[in-house]
Amino acid sequence: MLLTDQHPHNKHITVALLGKPNAGKSTLINYLLGFDLSIVSSKPQTTRNHFHCNFTVDRTEVVLVDTPGVHSSGQELNVRMNGQAIFGSEGVDLNLLLIDCTKDVVSECKNFIKEFKSELTKTWVVFTKADRVENIEQKDFNGFFEKIKEMIPACEKYFVISGKEGTNVHLLTGEICDQAQPGPHLYPDGAVSNKNERFFASEYIREQAFNALKDELPYELAVVVDEYYDAQNKPGQKVDTKISATILVNRPSQRAIVVGAKGSVIKEIGTNARKKIEDMVGNKVHLNLHVKVSPKWFKNNYVLDEIGLPRTQHSKRVWRKRS
Ligand SMILES: Nc1nc2c(ncn2[C@@H]2O[C@H](COP(=O)(O)OP(=O)(O)OP(=O)(O)O)[C@@H](O)[C@H]2O)c(=O)[nH]1
Ligand SMILES: [Mg+2]
Incomplete structure (x- = not known):
């Protein structure tokens, strides 16, 4: 149902956070919201459902979609969790593909695509956990990104961030808000999620x-x-x-x-x-x-x-x- 009496300068964007389990999706969401809404743990496969987490900057409503980490398993629970990641990215304006940069990022991406089983639309790559990498300036993120782009042509750009410490998160937020289009907000002011x-x-x-x-x-x-x-x-x-x-x-x-x-x-x-x-x-x-x-x-x-x-x-x- 469309909210009535919307401000004429309202803007909106929906962004899905995707990736392998433990990549830091829920941590980044909580950092962006400014409080711990989504559950986080050191164990993989913590998030099981997709759901909306909203914040507003000036008149721009950003709806983030948290999703379960995509992984390989024949178990019905896991098949449905992977399905939640696909449902969560359907119809969004932008996907953020989070990849833990303490790992082999190219193989992480390869494994993600193998299990995601759906076409990605407009995507930005977000290398996470930058705070855990020593001599990070020596890492060839341009080279990694080019290899990832060969696998996912919809990838447009990349960021290197720490969702825990907030490093470079403002750059990501700024660019997300720049992509928002004029249009009505989905949620009333103050509504943080579509889940109760x-x-x-x-x-x-x-x-x-x-x-x-x-x-x-x-x-x-x-x-x-x-x-x-x-x-x-x-x-x-x-x-x-x-x-x-x-x-x-x-x-x-x-x-x-x-x-x-x-x-x-x-x-x-x-x-x-x-x-x-x-x-x-x-x-x-x-x-x-x-x-x-x-x-x-x-x-x-x-x-x-x-x-x-x-x-x-x-x-x-x-x-x-x-x-
Ligand atoms: N050092 C560091 N740890 C991080 C960062 N982001 C996430 N973590 C840690 O990584 C672990 C997994 O984080 P989550 O946010 O639960 O990861 P997720 O991608 O939501 O995982 P699933 O819900 O299982 O798919 C937790 O122990 C976090 O504290 C980061 O930027 N730096
Ligand atoms: Mg999670």
Whole structure:
């Protein structure tokens, strides 16, 4: 629905951030927004859904699309995550292809294209994590870019940035805003995303589970919000936000790890997630977490739909069993 009463000088641009897992997409988005909206972790495959993250400079609305890192795996969960990256870049005005410059950037790009399985339109390459490279001036980014351009002719230019420290991010922001076209804003002033607080609550629980748990377990874990009651702040009736959520794991042994000795791990996840959700909603939150074994949830159509991952054209037949 088009917002009415728009300022005649409004401009707009939609930009998808694409790349391999762990390239720094969500970190750059949070830096541009000025606060931590999208979840970040040192483990790859943190982001699972595509979603909008918006900011405005003067009268220019920039809608950034965060996407999952594109990777190779036959698992239905991963096929749908790759699908989210493709859906996220459909119809955008500009793609930013983020490549971690501490890695072999040309092979990273080759691997990305192999799995992305869709044609890229107007694209800028963003080499990330510049702060982690010693003697960066000796790196031949012009040469890397030329090789990448041979693989993706839609690439127009490149930037070398640090999304963590903000190096050169202003150059990128300036050029993005220059590309914005006169037109209406998609969102009302102050709306930061197309996803609601319920979605971000489940993300913050999963982020804290990623932080608290080691090794492969985070990939075999999903979070479903069962109940979400907004706070009521009417005169004489003050009720806090109440959230009840389930952490799904694949095996009984994983349940024991997530719960921890005397419930220590689930308590840590709950306390840290609650603080982040309280910062988001701006009031006290009661968070009730459960852990449930849902064997092979990552192949279960109901669970994948529930966590916002619809089928893609590359999807296989998946379990129909209700979890
Ligand atoms: N030193 C440094 N670390 C960075 C930078 N950008 C991201 N990181 C780190 O790299 C890791 C992955 O960052 P994310 O932002 O989650 O990467 P992503 O591309 O969103 O990853 P997925 O969601 O898994 O696709 C985190 O530990 C970040 O702190 C950077 O510019 N410099
Ligand atoms: Mg991410």
